[in-house]
Structures are given as C-alpha cells and as structure tokens.
Amino acid sequence: MENLYYGIITIFICIPGYYYAYRQYSRSNIMVALLLIMLCGLLLRIYTATDFYLHAWDERYHALVAKNLINDPLKPMLYNNPVLPFDYRNWTANHIWIHKQPIPLWTMALSMSLFGVNEIALRLPSVILTTLGIGITFYIGRYFFNSRVGIIAAFLFSIHGLIIELTAGRVATDHTDVFFLFFVQLSVLLAIRYFQSKRAVFNILCGISTGLAILSKWLPALIVLPVWLLLALDTQSFSRKKIILNFFILLVVIALISMPWQWYIFNEFPKEALWESSFNLKHITEALENHGKPFYYHFDKIRILYGEFIYLALIWFFWKTIRQLKNFRRLILLTWIIIPLIFFSIAKTKMQAYTLFAAPAFFILAALFWDFLFIYRNRFRYKMLISIILILAIAFPIIYSIERTKPFTIRERNPQWTKELRTLNEQIKEKKNIVVFNSEHPIETMFYTDCAAYSTTPDSSALCSLHEKGYEIYIRNDLKTERINNHHQKSDLLITGPHTQYVRWRGKE
Numbered sequence: 210m211e212n213l214y215y216g217i218i219t220i221f222i223c224i225p226g227y228y229y230a231y232r233q234y235s236r237s238n239i240m241v242a243l244l245l246i247m248l249c250g251l252l253l254r255i256y257t258a259t260d261f262y263l264h265a266w267d268e269r270y271h272a273l274v275a276k277n278l279i280n281d282p283l284k285p286m287l288y289n290n291p292v293l294p295f296d297y298r299n300w301t302a303n304h305i306w307i308h309k310q311p312i313p314l315w316t317m318a319l320s321m322s323l324f325g326v327n328e329i330a331l332r333l334p335s336v337i338l339t340t341l342g343i344g345i346t347f348y349i350g351r352y353f354f355n356s357r358v359g360i361i362a363a364f365l366f367s368i369h370g371l372i373i374e375l376t377a378g379r380v381a382t383d384h385t386d387v388f389f390l391f392f393v394q395l396s397v398l399l400a401i402r403y404f405q406s407k408r409a410v411f412n413i414l415c416g417i418s419t420g421l422a423i424l425s426k427w428l429p430a431l432i433v434l435p436v437w438l439l440l441a442l443d444t445q446s447f448s449r450k451k452i453i454l455n456f457f458i459l460l461v462v463i464a465l466i467s468m469p470w471q472w473y474i475f476n477e478f479p480k481e482a483l484w485e486s487s488f489n490l491k492h493i494t495e496a497l498e499n500h501g502k503p504f505y506y507h508f509d510k511i512r513i514l515y516g517e518f519i520y521l522a523l524i525w526f527f528w529k530t531i532r533q534l535k536n537f538r539r540l541i542l543l544t545w546i547i548i549p550l551i552f553f554s555i556a557k558t559k560m561q562a563y564t565l566f567a568a569p570a571f572f573i574l575a576a577l578f579w580d581f582l583f584i585y586r587n588r589f590r591y592k593m594l595i596s597i598i599l600i601l602a603i604a605f606p607i608i609y610s611i612e613r614t615k616p617f618t619i620r621e622r623n624p625q626w627t628k629e630l631r632t633l634n635e636q637i638k639e640k641k642n643i644v645v646f647n648s649e650h651p652i653e654t655m656f657y658t659d660c661a662a663y664s665t666t667p668d669s670s671a672l673c674s675l676h677e678k679g680y681e682i683y684i685r686n687d688l689k690t691e692r693i694n695n696h697h698q699k700s701d702l703l704i705t706g707p708h709t710q711y712v713r714w715r716g717k718e
Contacts (some may be wrong), residue, residue, distance in 0.1 A: 216616025219256040223249045227364070239356050243347050243363060250367030251340045257377040257614050258332040261623040262653070268378035269652045271385065272331050274306045275317035276656055279326075282315060283473070287652075290661050292644055292675055298484050301652075305481045307474050308488075312424040313388040326656070328378075335376040335384045338391040342569070343367045345394050350573040352401050353538045354580070361576035365606055366569065370613030371514055375562060385426055386562045392422035393566040396433040397545075404444045409455075416459045420466025422566075427489065429552070429566065434459075435544050443537035492558040502559035507550050510561055515571045516605035518598060522578035545570035575602065626650060629706035630657040636703050640681060645711065647685040672714055682714040 230245035263269040270287065277286045287306040288295065300308035316334045324330035346366045350359035366372065374380045375387050396418040403411035415437070422430035437459060441452045474482040491497055511519050523546075530539040549564040556563075579602050586595045611617070626649065634657050637643050643660035645651075646667070654662035666672075666684055675682060688708045703711040 212622050213617065213619050215256060216618070219252055220616050223252055234360055239360065242360055243344060246360070246363050246367050247340055247343045250343045251336070253368065253373055253614060254336045254339060254376050256616065257373050257379070258336055259329065259622065260377060260379070261328055262627040263328065263656060264378045264383070266381040268383045269656065270301065271309070271314060271317065271383065273652050273656045275314045275331065276321060276326055278314055278318035279322045282318065285311065285314060288661060292661050292680060293663060293667065297481050305478045307478060307481055307485050309385050310424045310427060311470060312421055313384045316388070317384065332376065332378055335387040338387055339372055339376045342391055342394060345398050346569045346572055349394065349398055349401065349569060350576060353542060353573060354577055358573060358576045358580050361579055362569070362572040365572040365575060368606060368610040369568065370610040371562065371565065372568065373610070374613050381560060382562045386565050389422055389426035389430065390566050390568060392418050392425055393430055393433060394569045396422060397436055400433065400437045400440050404440050412455055412459055413462055416462025417466055420463045423463065423467040424470060429549065432545060432548055432566065435548070436541050439537045439541045439544060443541070493556045496557045500558045500560055504554050506559045507554050507564050511571070513609065514561070515575060516602060516609070518602045518605065519571065519575060522574050525578060526574055542570050542574060546574065625706055627653070627657070629709050630654055632705040633703065633711060634658040636705070642680045643683065644675060644680050645683050645685060649685065649687065673716065676714070676716055683711040684714055686710050686712060
C-alpha cells in the first residue's frame with residue numbers, strides 16, 4: 210500500500226506543478242516554467258527509481274559489473290571470482306564482461322563509491338541525466354523553432370513513460386540507453402552552440418560528447434554527424450573549407466575519445482572483445498535472444514511511445530520538409546528521426562528502446578505540430594475536431610506515462626528476497642571466500658553480498674574440491690517450494706527469512 214500512497218502524493222504534487230509551469234509560461238516567465246517542468250520530471254523519476262531491488266533485465270547485470278568496477282575500473286567483471294567453469298561468450302554468467310560500453314558502468318560505479326552500494330546510488334546518474342535532458346530538449350526545440358515548441362517538447366520529455374522506466378531500471382537496456390540518449394542530445398546542443406558562437410571549444414565539446422555517446426552504446430551515436438553537417442549548411446556563414454576543417458577536427462576528437470577503450474579491450478581481453486564485436490554485428494543480420502520483430506516494428510511502436518497523433522505529425526512534417534528542402538532545420542529534425550527508424554527497422558534484432566536517442570526530435574516534432582494546429586485552429590473548417598486533436602495530443606502521452614510509471618498500482622517495491630539477501634550479507638560480511646549455491650537470484654546475491662553465487666549446485670566432488678581450496682560453501686534451501694538440496698549436513702544454518710535457509714556445507718558425511 211505504501212507504493213500507492215507515494216504514487217498518489219507524487220501525482221498530486223506534479224499536477225499543480227505542471228499547471229503552475231503553464232501559468233508562468235503564459236506570463237512569459239519561460240525559465241521559471243522550464244525549471245518547474247524539470248522539477249516535476251525529477252519528482253516522477255525519483256518516485257519510479259525508488260524500487261528497492263534490482264530489476265531482472267538488464268539492470269542486475271549492469272549493477273553487478275558497476276559494483277565490481279569500483280575496485281578495478283579497467284577490468285569489467287560479472288563474476289569477479291568465478292569458482293566454477295564458465296563460457297566467456299555467455300554475457301549472463303561469464304567473468305570478463307564487455308557486453309556493453311563502459312561510460313554508464315563507470316558512472317554508476319562512481320556513484321556507488323560515493324553513496325554506497327545500493328539501488329538508489331546505482332540509478333542516481335540516470336535520474337540526473339534524464340532530468341537535464343528535459344532542459345536540453347527545450348533549448349534544441351527553441352533554437353529550431355520557438356519557445357513554445359521548446360517548452361511543450363520539454364514537458365513531453367519530462368513525462369515520457371519509457372524514459373522514466375529506463376531511468377528506474379525497470380525495462381531492458383535501462384541505464385545504457387539513458388546515457389546514450391543524453392550524450393546524443395547533448396552533442397546536438399553543443400553543435401548548435403558552436404554554430405551560434407563560432408567558438409572552437411564547442412566543436413571540441415561536441416566531439417567529446419559524441420565520443421562518450423559511442424562509449425555508451427556504440428556507433429549509432431554517429432547520427433550526430435549528419436546533424437552537424439546540416440547545421441553547418443543552415444548557418445550559411447562558414448566557407449566550405451572551414452566546414453571541412455572543423456568536421457575533420459570533430460572526427461579526430463570523437464576518435465580520440467572512443468577508440469582507446471576499443472584498443473584496450475582488444476589487447477587485454479582479445480577473445481571476449483572479438484566475440485562481442487561479432488555479436489554486435491549479428492544484431493543486424495540475426496534476431497538475437499528472441500528479439501526478432503517484423504520490419505515495421507519501430508514504425509508501429511512510435512504510436513505507443515509518442516502518442517497516436519505522431520503519425521499525423523510525421524506526415525504533415527514530411528510534406529512541409531519536402532516542399533522546402535532548403536529549410537535545413539526541418540531537414541535536421543527529419544534526419545534525426547528517419548535514419549534511426551530505417552536503420553533499426555532493417556536490423557533483425559529489435560527492441561523498443563533502440564531508437565530512443567531520436568526521442569528529443571520526436572518531442573520537438575509533436576510540439577511543433579501542436580503549435581501549428583493551435584496557431585491556425587480558427588482557419589480549419591472543423592474547429593471542434595482540431596480542438597479535440599489538441600487535447601488528445603497532450604492527453605495520450607500523459608496516459609501512457611501513468612500506465613508505465615504505475616503511480617496508482619499496488620506493487621511490492623521492497624520484496625522479501627531482497628530483505629533476505631541483505632540479512633545474509635549482515636551474517637557473512639566478516640567472512641571471506643563464500644560461495645552460495647542453489648541461489649534463486651545469483652546475480653543479485655553477488656550485488657548485495659561479497660560472495661560468489663550460482664543458481665545450481667555442483668556434484669559432491671566439485672564441492673569437495675572447492676572446500677579443499679578454502680572456500681566456505683552455503684547451499685540455499687527454499688522452504689516454501691521445498692526446493693531442498695541434500696548435498697550438505699543439516700547443521701550450521703543461516704536463517705534469513707520465513708521461507709529461506711542457507712546451510713553450510715562441511716564436506717562429505
């Protein structure tokens with residue numbers, strides 16, 4: 210019930226907060242309105258991120274690797290002490306873990322080193338980045354069009370259900386896609402600032418940010434390059450020679466930031482790096498891990514992500530852009546949207562967040578379409594229909610946000626199994642070389658404790674071998690489901706919950 214109370218409180222704070230932001234904008238207090246939208250967006254993220262357990266896909270793996278990076282930042286590991294044989298190609302149970310690029314993992318490790326190894330510290334960087342993303346979306350929208358488009362786009366970003374879910378780690382790809390989204394949109398903003406100010410430092414910062422985007426989720430970050438080139442054409446104040454020179458500088462900076470890590474892992478962990486490189490390419494040619502979807506998947510998904518009226522907005526915007534191809538700002542927005550949609554539609558492996566780095570462009574497009582209908586609403590023959598569209602174009606994203614954040618749903622946010630693992634940690638925290646077998650949550654067990662954990666139990670000879678090497682072995686019994694393992698003597702119990710016990714294995718009877 211506590212989740213329901215906190216959800217209701219959050220919504221009842223955000224409703225007047227967003228309304229007051231609207232009032233401030235109508236009085237031309239644009240920065241105050243933006244700040245209120247960011248604060249309400251922050252509150253939604255804090256509420257959703259306060260699940261006191263690790264989510265199954267993919268947060269638990271990112272969390273454990275980040276925890277292990279605290280002590281060894283240049284050696285990403287899942288099992289930091291794999292006491293049993295493992296397949297280096299199995300990213301869910303291997304030792305060296307380079308399945309994802311390092312920036313999100315390093316940042317989460319830094320956060321946990323400062324604030325403790327816990328779920329909130331893990332998610333704090335994503336909460337901060339997606340809150341800052343609200344403001345970045347405003348500035349990009351205002352630059353391309355006007356303040357009203359920027360403020361509506363910022364509002365849509367702030368309530369976006371999938372972004373909030375990813376920030377909280379509730380859905381697959383979680384923090385990796387959050388970082389990728391942030392650095393892509395930051396790169397676009399820095400490119401805009403460069404062409405506004407003509408100061409080289411912003412071009413260098415744009416290259417750094419793009420490099421960090423690559424180090425968050427690899428080469429789709431290069432969407433920044435066509436955006437940069439179109440911005441250069443839009444300014445019309447750079448000679449062709451200067452555009453080529455500064456574009457080359459941008460490429461050099463991107464390479465200097467992103468390539469050293471690739472060189473490092475291929476030298477330090479060659480077999481793992483080669484496998485992961487080939488695995489990444491397979492996303493294009495094969496439907497991996499049951500993520501095969503039809504070609505039109507992403508085009509279908511955008512109605513859920515951005516509201517059904519996004520199709521109408523896209524058709525209208527495409528028509529406007531084609532009619533005025535020299536309007537480079539419209540062309541930039543269309544490029545930011547269409548290239549990811551087409552590329553990931555061609556790729557065989559498809560997941561809902563793969564095109565999320567185009568979300569700011571979608572928000573700006575939706576805001577621009579709304580602004581167009583609002584300005585010219587009295588010129589349409591069916592004024593009532595336009596009014597309904599204007600209302601629903603805002604209402605649908607709000608509804609989808611509520612469906613994803615679930616503020617009015619009773620759900621367990623501090624489940625019993627996490628309490629048991631924390632209790633286990635208290636009981637064994639002074640001990641070394643602990644191995645837990647028959648674990649229901651082995652990855653989470655290694656996050657909440659400093660032991661190695663496995664979901665199965667090896668045979669007696671393997672247990673004896675580990676015992677002789679000095680490992681202290683505990684085997685989990687699930688008393689509720691009668692998941693009992695009999696490879697042990699029934700003595701030296703660790704009771705951590707009403708339905709769970711851990712029994713120390715002392716060798717053959």
